[in-house]
Amino acid sequence: MTAQSAVTQIKDTQPQIAEALLSCMVRRDGGLTACSVQSETPAELGVGKAALSMASQFQVDLMGPDGKSRAGSFIDVPVRIRIR
Numbered sequence: 001m002t003a004q005s006a007v008t009q010i011k012d013t014q015p016q017i018a019e020a021l022l023s024c025m026v027r028r029d030g031g032l033t034a035c036s037v038q039s040e041t042p043a044e045l046g047v048g049k050a051a052l053s054m055a056s057q058f059q060v061d062l063m064g065p066d067g068k069s070r071a072g073s074f075i076d077v078p079v080r081i082r083i084r
Helices: 003-012 047-055
Strands: 016-026 032-041 074-083
Touching: 016 047, 032 047, 032 074, 047 074
Parallel strands: none
Antiparallel strands: 016 032, 016 074
8 A cells, every 4th residue: 555545545534423321420519420331332442431531521510401400310421422
């Protein structure tokens, strides 16, 4: 393979979207803890593991849509990763 054909191959590759759905408990400060992977697509890319490694950096609004505090409750956290 020449350098030019390698560049062409990379250019022609469409970015892939990988998704994971986490279930996490909301801490009192809005951070997330006790996360687990509920689903991931495609499974062979390890996006669930990557999402888990990022979850400790996520912050959520403590007030839910019903006006009640989410602290101590579990929420679903969708994560989308664009892979080039």
